[in-house]
Amino acid sequence: MEATWDINFTSQFEKDAKRLDKSGLGGWLTGLSFLKDGPKVDNKQLKALKKQSKAFRWRKGDLRVIFRVVGQSRSILLLAARHRKDVYKKPPSDKQEIAGSFDELLVRMHSNKSLNDEKYKVSAMQNAMKNAMQKALIFTPDNGQAELEEIFIDEADLFLLDIPQEYYPLILDVKGLSSLEGKGIPSSVKRRLEDYLTAPSTDHIGKIYSLDQSNDIDAIANHTLDRFLVSLDPQQKSIVEKPFDGGPWLIRGGPGTGKTLINLARIKRIYQEGIGDDLLQHGSIKTGFITFNKQLSKSAEAMFKAISVDSSGGDVSFSTLDSLVMSLLGNAGKESKVVFEKEQAAVLNLVMGSVNDERWDEKYISTIQQRRGSSFILEEFDQIILGNGLTKEEDYLSFTRKGRKVALLSKERGLIHRLYRLWSKEMTRRGWSTFAGRRLTVERMIYQGQLDISRNCYDYLFIDELQDLSVTAIRLLAHLVKYPKNLTFTADTAQSIYLKSPSWSNISNNIRFHPGNSFILRKSYRITSEIDRAVKPLRLNAGDTEKDNDGIEQTIFSGEKPCWLNCSLDNHPSAAAELSKSLIKKDINPGQIAIITPDKKTTDLVQQALSSYGVPSDVFQKNRGLDINSKAVHLLHAHVVKGLEFPFVIVTGIVEGKYPPYSAVQAAKDNVQLEETMDKARRLLYVALSRAARGLWMLTDELMPSPLLTYLNQEDWTYREKRVNSTLKKPYEIKSHVSGIQYACGEIILSQYFQVGDILVTNREKNNIHDSNAIFLTHNKKKIGYIPRDLAALVANVIDQGMNVYVRIICINDSSLYSGLT
The missing domain is CATH 3.30.70.2330 (Alpha-Beta Plaits)
Incomplete structure (x- = not known):
C-alpha cells in the first residue's frame, strides 16, 4: 500500500529510542513503519474534543510508544517510547517540535557513518531499514501480538478532573473505562471519568462544569479558590521535582503557568525532604519568599499554608521588598519619611530655580520642564538613576536607557542628573525619601560593609515577580542569600513595569543563566486556548528577540470564547452582578469568580450591585492577601491582581478615561510620552484580562471606548450588547x-x-x-x-x-x- 502519512519524531523520542537500544531492546522501531498507512484502530468513537489532535498508544509486551495524530496534515508525531513503569511517571516533553523524519531516525539508529554523501545516505537508509526489519519481525502489527489503541484520556484530562495522582498510572495504561474494573479505583472517580467522556459539550471546560454535581461531594464547581490555585499541573510538577543543586534558577512564563506555585512547592520540599540540612550549623534552615507588593506576599503565604499543612521546623518568611528594606534600616529608616509624587514634584519645582550652572540658562531649564513634565523627570529619577544606581553623572550619561521610549539629548541628560542631585539633597534636608532611594541606600551600605546582615541572610531565597524589580533591588536581594546558587527567580517580562529584562552582568558575577538552570513554561494548564488567543494581542514582551518572549505557546484546554459585553458604563456594576448571579445559579462556587475594576469608586458601585442581587462579595484588602477559602465573589482593582488567577473573571470599566486614565493622558507632553502611557495601560489591561482561566467577560461602552480595544480582534470574542436608550428625543439642558x-x-x-x-x-x-x-x-x-x-x-x-x-x-x-x- 502506498505510504500517505508523514511520520516525524521529537528530540525526546530519539533520546528514548537510544536508551532502549542501549538496554538491549532492538528492532522495535521499524515495527512502527505500518503507521505510514495511517493509524487504524478499533475504538468506540469516544467524543473527540474540538480542535484537538488525537493521542494513540502502541503497546507490545512491556513497551509503550506514545504518538499524536494530526488528521488535517495527515502526519504522526512520535512523542515517547518507554517501559510501562516509566512512561506515565514522566509525561512527554513540553517541547514537541519536530526533530526529524522517521526514516532519518532509522538511519541514525542503525548507522554510525557520516550522511554528508547523498548517495551514501540513500544506500545507508535502505540497508538500515532492511536490517532493522529483519530484527523486528516479531513487532509487526499483523502478527497479533502488538496492539494499537486510541488513548481515551491523558494526564492533562486527569489533572483537569482533579483525579488523585496515585490513580494516574492505572488509568493511563488501560484501553477504556471497562478495563478499570477490579483495579481498586473508587467508583466516584470512575463515574467522574465516564461523565466527562460522554458529556455533550465539545470543549474541556464545558465538560467539567457539566459533570453530575449532586452525587459528588467533591464536585469541581463546588471548589473554593484554594483547590484551583494549589493544584500542581504536570508541567509545574516537572520543575518542582528538579534537584536544588545547579542554581541559581530562573523560571519564566506567561499567565496561568503557575510560577508562584512552583516556588511555594519547592519551599515545601526543602522542609519535607530535609534539603539543605548539610548547611545547618545551628537552628533551622531559613527560607525567604520576596515579592513586590503586600497583597501578593499575603496571598502567597495563604497558598503556602494550603499546600503545607505541616511545615514543622521550617523558618519561612513572606515579605515585600520594601518591608525587608525597612527592617534592614532599623531605626535609621524611621528617621526619614517616604513621600510620593505630590511632595516630590514640589521639591523638584523648588530646585529648578537653583541649578546655577553655566551649561544651562534659565530659558533652557524652563523649556525642559515644559517639554518633559515633572512626572517624566521624577520617573527618570526613580526608574533609571536610582533603579540602576547611577548616582554619578558620567555613569548616567553612558547608560543605555532600556525601556524608556522618550530619547534624551546628552545636554538634557546632564541637566536631569544635576536636577537629581539638587533634588536628592533637598529631600534629605527635609527628612524625606522614596522607596527607590531607600533600596539604593541599603544596597550601597551592604556592598560597602556598613550594614551587618548576618542575621538577615537566607539559606534559600525565592524572588517572585522579578520583572517588577529594578537592578538595584535585585542586587540588594542577591546580597541576602548565603549562596547565590540557592536563589530562585520567577518572571513574566510582558508584565514588567521596567519594560526590559535586566542585564545579569550588571547585577552579580555569581548569577548566570543557561538552559540548564533557566526554564520557560510554554504550556498553560489554566488559561483556555480561546481566552489566550483573545487577550494575546495586548501582550508586550520585554524585548525584541525570541529570548525576551515568555509567552505561552501551547494551551492544553479548550473552552468557550470570552464575552465582549458592550453596555453603558453606568450599567457595568449591575451587569457584573447579573453575570455573577448567573454563574452561581449554575452551582459554581462564588469564590471561583473575580470582578476586576479600574478604581475604588467602581469597586464600591459593584459591591452595592452585588448586594442588591443577593451575591456575597469579598473586597480585596491591602493589608491581607486574597482569601482563597472564601465563598464570596472576589472584588479587586486591576493594579493588585498581578500573580493571581481565577476560574471566572469579569473585567469592568474598559472605557476611555480608565484605560488609560485621563490624568495620565493629560500629563503626556508629546506623542512619545503618550505612547509610553498607552503601553503602560495596555500592560495593565493585559494583566487584568489574563487573570481568567475558564471564563472571561469584558465590559465596554461603545460611546466611550478605550483606545486599547483597537488591539483586540473582535472575531476572537463572543460580542454581546446590552443597550440602553442614549438617544435624545427632544431638546433639553445639561x-x-x-x-x-x-x-x-x-x-x-x-x-x-x-x-x-x-x-x-x-x-x-x-x-x-x-x-x-x-x-x-x-x-x-x-x-x-x-x-x-x-x-x-x-x-x-x-x-x-x-x-x-x-x-x-x-x-x-x-x-x-x-x-x-x-
Missing part, C-alpha cells in the same frame, strides 16, 4: 464643567473669552485619532475647542442621527466655564 484640557493638536478647550448668552455650534470630528466621539465647537465659524469627552460620548450619537446641538454659555467663573446644551 450642565457640564468645561475645563482647559490640552490636546495633542495644541488646542485648548474654549481658547478665547465669551460672554454669558453666547451660542456655540457643535461639530463632529469622526477622524480624531484620540477620540472617535470627538466634538469640536465653533464660534462665528471659527474652531475654538472641544467639549469634554464624557459629554461627547453622549452627544455624538445625537449629532450622528442628524439633530443639531448648540452650546449656550450660562456662567463664567474665572478660568472655568459652565455651559448648557440646548
